[in-house]
Amino acid sequence: MAEDKPLSVVTCTAPVNIAVIKYWGKRDEELILPINSSLSVTLHQDQLKTTTTAAISRDFTEDRLWLNGKENDIGQPRLQSCLREIRRLARKRHSGNGNSGDSSSRSALSLAYKVHIASENNFPTAAGLASSAAGFACLVYALAKLYGVEGELSEVARQGSGSACRSMFGGFVQWVMGQSADGKDSIAQQVAPETHWPELRVLILVVSAEKKHVASTAGMQTSVKTSLLLKHRAEALVPERMSQMTQHIQQRDFEAFGELTMKDSNQFHATCLDTFPPIFYLNDISKQVVALVHRYNAHCGKNKVAYTFDAGPNAVLFMLDDTVDEFVEVVKRSFPPENNGGQFLKGLPVGSATPSEELLSAVVRDPTPGAIQYMLLTKPGPGPALVEDASCHLLGADGLPQSSS
Amino acid sequence: MAEDKPLSVVTCTAPVNIAVIKYWGKRDEELILPINSSLSVTLHQDQLKTTTTAAISRDFTEDRLWLNGKENDIGQPRLQSCLREIRRLARKRHSGNGNSGDSSSRSALSLAYKVHIASENNFPTAAGLASSAAGFACLVYALAKLYGVEGELSEVARQGSGSACRSMFGGFVQWVMGQSADGKDSIAQQVAPETHWPELRVLILVVSAEKKHVASTAGMQTSVKTSLLLKHRAEALVPERMSQMTQHIQQRDFEAFGELTMKDSNQFHATCLDTFPPIFYLNDISKQVVALVHRYNAHCGKNKVAYTFDAGPNAVLFMLDDTVDEFVEVVKRSFPPENNGGQFLKGLPVGSATPSEELLSAVVRDPTPGAIQYMLLTKPGPGPALVEDASCHLLGADGLPQSSS
Numbered sequence: 001m002a003e004d005k006p007l008s009v010v011t012c013t014a015p016v017n018i019a020v021i022k023y024w025g026k027r028d029e030e031l032i033l034p035i036n037s038s039l040s041v042t043l044h045q046d047q048l049k050t051t052t053t054a055a056i057s058r059d060f061t062e063d064r065l066w067l068n069g070k071e072n073d074i075g076q077p078r079l080q081s082c083l084r085e086i087r088r089l090a091r092k093r094h095s096g097n098g099n100s101g102d103s104s105s106r107s108a109l110s111l112a113y114k115v116h117i118a119s120e121n122n123f124p125t126a127a128g129l130a131s132s133a134a135g136f137a138c139l140v141y142a143l144a145k146l147y148g149v150e151g152e153l154s155e156v157a158r159q160g161s162g163s164a165c166r167s168m169f170g171g172f173v174q175w176v177m178g179q180s181a182d183g184k185d186s187i188a189q190q191v192a193p194e195t196h197w198p199e200l201r202v203l204i205l206v207v208s209a210e211k212k213h214v215a216s217t218a219g220m221q222t223s224v225k226t227s228l229l230l231k232h233r234a235e236a237l238v239p240e241r242m243s244q245m246t247q248h249i250q251q252r253d254f255e256a257f258g259e260l261t262m263k264d265s266n267q268f269h270a271t272c273l274d275t276f277p278p279i280f281y282l283n284d285i286s287k288q289v290v291a292l293v294h295r296y297n298a299h300c301g302k303n304k305v306a307y308t309f310d311a312g313p314n315a316v317l318f319m320l321d322d323t324v325d326e327f328v329e330v331v332k333r334s335f336p337p338e339n340n341g342g343q344f345l346k347g348l349p350v351g352s353a354t355p356s357e358e359l360l361s362a363v364v365r366d367p368t369p370g371a372i373q374y375m376l377l378t379k380p381g382p383g384p385a386l387v388e389d390a391s392c393h394l395l396g397a398d399g400l401p402q403s404s405s
Numbered sequence: 406m407a408e409d410k411p412l413s414v415v416t417c418t419a420p421v422n423i424a425v426i427k428y429w430g431k432r433d434e435e436l437i438l439p440i441n442s443s444l445s446v447t448l449h450q451d452q453l454k455t456t457t458t459a460a461i462s463r464d465f466t467e468d469r470l471w472l473n474g475k476e477n478d479i480g481q482p483r484l485q486s487c488l489r490e491i492r493r494l495a496r497k498r499h500s501g502n503g504n505s506g507d508s509s510s511r512s513a514l515s516l517a518y519k520v521h522i523a524s525e526n527n528f529p530t531a532a533g534l535a536s537s538a539a540g541f542a543c544l545v546y547a548l549a550k551l552y553g554v555e556g557e558l559s560e561v562a563r564q565g566s567g568s569a570c571r572s573m574f575g576g577f578v579q580w581v582m583g584q585s586a587d588g589k590d591s592i593a594q595q596v597a598p599e600t601h602w603p604e605l606r607v608l609i610l611v612v613s614a615e616k617k618h619v620a621s622t623a624g625m626q627t628s629v630k631t632s633l634l635l636k637h638r639a640e641a642l643v644p645e646r647m648s649q650m651t652q653h654i655q656q657r658d659f660e661a662f663g664e665l666t667m668k669d670s671n672q673f674h675a676t677c678l679d680t681f682p683p684i685f686y687l688n689d690i691s692k693q694v695v696a697l698v699h700r701y702n703a704h705c706g707k708n709k710v711a712y713t714f715d716a717g718p719n720a721v722l723f724m725l726d727d728t729v730d731e732f733v734e735v736v737k738r739s740f741p742p743e744n745n746g747g748q749f750l751k752g753l754p755v756g757s758a759t760p761s762e763e764l765l766s767a768v769v770r771d772p773t774p775g776a777i778q779y780m781l782l783t784k785p786g787p788g789p790a791l792v793e794d795a796s797c798h799l800l801g802a803d804g805l806p807q808s809s810s
Contacts, residue, residue: 229637267633270675277695278671282685287685290683290685
């Protein structure tokens with residue numbers, strides 16, 4: 001089989017990101033160009049990551065794709081967009097390269113080969129944690145490594161899933177909406193690296209009994225068509241919020257960062273409600289989390305915790321490391337874990353805390369057992385990375401998924 | 406006691422109204438001047454009304470107030486505003502009246518007397534049905550009758566509770582926001598009488614297990630201070646919606662009336678969510694009602710039912726009379742009544758209907774028993790009225806509440 005010409009294979013990982021200035025609505029569905037800029041925090045891959053292995057071989061007879069071990073349709077248009085773009089960049093790079101360097105000629109040859117791709121998450125896809133962003137970022141990063149493409153890749157990732165472009169960098173990342181019709185200037189840029197704010201922590205509350213939601217692609221389309229508030233937000237409000245948020249991050253001003261994060265999450269969900277028919281992503285448990293955070297901050301006299309919600313009911317909370325132990329205890333008291341065998345607190349270690357009775361009586365109201373399925377503690381982290389360890393490949397020497405997946 | 410000079414007493418009734426273009430936010434807290442115009446439907450008093458008796462006597466030693474049979478503080482500022490305004494108008498009318506007519510001189514004399522007021526609703530205050538609007542409209546109407554004041558009274562009612570001004574008329578009523586600082590032009594006007602659209606029906610779904618909500622006065626203040634979307638709505642969007650809604654009503658175009666009603670309710674709740682801290686009035690049951698209405702309309706291929714929600718989770722649904730029987734059955738299937746002894750369907754009679762299996766399977770999803778406490782069917786109705794029947798007075802000859810209340 002592939003004995004004389006072994007498989008070319010690379011494995012990469014990419015992170016999830018959570019927007020603090022939200023992206024909602026496209027001005028171009030094909031190229032995935034947004035109606036406003038957005039800004040996100042890249043989460044650490046120790047807790048949440050996608051791993052993707054991409055391989056080419058002259059023996060492969062067709063492009064194939066496996067997601068979490070199950071073969072999937074590789075023909076879906078957005079995946080094809082990414083594949084086509086990377087191959088185009090590889091071809092361009094090769095033809096522009098006068099010196100027929102070794103890697104360059106190899107990749108030129110390999111452009112005719114079929115590709116096998118396998119991808120998996122270290123977290124449940126159902127958790128509603130924007131797995132498509134990490135997935136497409138990882139795909140594009142891996143394909144780029146495989147074909148020897150360098151340079152600006154966020155524009156390619158964007159064509160897979162809009163928010164994927166922000167997962168191409170670590171730390172704090174803005175997606176500049178751009179102006180041009182071809183989308184060349186609609187790219188992600190790092191605002192600050194993951195080392196910039198070492199005290200920042202991210203606590204994800206996974207809400208139980210999640211039902212099906214309006215898919216974000218369809219939701220956005222309806223919002224753009226029907227919500228006059230979204231139009232106003234995108235045109236008149238987000239530009240100023242982008243510069244405010246950038247400044248708050250640069251100054252590590254948690255009070256202001258947290259407040260704007262909460263306000264922008266609320267405004268995004270407000271535009272969903274202003275959509276016709278209206279879209280609801282927050283449920284009664286989400287609202288309880290919102291109320292809890294506001295009571296906690298009111299008791300503390302400042303914003304020590306900030307929530308943000310994407311297109312689902314799970315809460316993503318920001319706080320500084322000195323708040324984690326106490327607030328985790330507050331969450332446990334408010335949403336007592338049900339004895340369902342699973343671990344309630346995942347991710348980074350959390351110390352024990354004994355909040356004062358005064359705090360608890362002011363903040364904990366109507367405890368709702370089992371409403372939160374589990375919590376995951378993480379922090380800002382780096383962007384996509386190449387995995388050097390060959391034992392981590394998700395595809396075996398035969399180009400098929402390893403039995404482990 | 407009051408034997409030689411008997412008690413002067415009047416009893417009036419006033420209706421509840423439900424806004425289809427929502428009022429949210431004041432530009433003047435004292436005078437209750439709104440940041441945008443609004444438009445409402447006055448509901449029929451056969452189902453929902455406030456009754457108020459006002460009496461004066463030279464023997465009364467202080468102003469007193471009873472609400473639903475219980476003595477209440479008459480000193481609350483907004484009630485005092487209404488009392489002061491009506492007395493001022495009475496004084497003005499008297500002094501402007503050169504001829505000392507009998508009634509005029511009597512009312513001039515009586516201006517020095519103390520007043521007793523008793524008021525009650527024929528529906529539970531807790532139902533969240535804007536009882537303050539009916540209450541203040543009724544108070545102002547009764548005081549005006551008592552003191553012989555005529556003419557524009559909505560401006561006085563407005564100073565009791567903003568939306569009360571709209572309860573001063575029957576049918577379809579707009580509250581013109583006005584421009585002047587003294588509020589003289591911030592008044593209610595009838596857009597069409599209650600006879601204009603005889604087929605229109607209003608079905609109120611009272612949601613169970615209602616919790617305490619943010620009071621609307623406080624909520625509005627926070628929204629005006631913090632929601633940029635509310636500002637945009639009030640300034641840029643409502644003016645056009647007011648003229649659209651007026652036109653839909655004049656043309657009795659249910660399709661368009663219903664759609665704009667739903668959109669405006671959603672937009673109002675969107676601005677609540679954009680408030681900081683956010684305000685949520687809709688709960689998961691409200692959202693189920695919203696989804697049910699959209700599924701029903703989608704199945705029918707047009708808007709046959711329209712929802713609107715005020716500052717609480719109860720749904721107010723508009724539909725034409727030919728839709729009532731079927732839709733009531735759909736509600737019963739979706740929210741099966743729990744056997745709690747109470748009547749599930751109140752108000753106007755509803756016929757039986759047997760919706761097709763096709764309709765039911767398309768529209769009814771995940772029935773939630775007990776989620777709706779009861780339904781009340783009503784229709785547009787007339788404005789405040791004087792009750793001629795002396796046996797209806799809530800105050801007895803001694804000026805104290807009758808034992809019946």
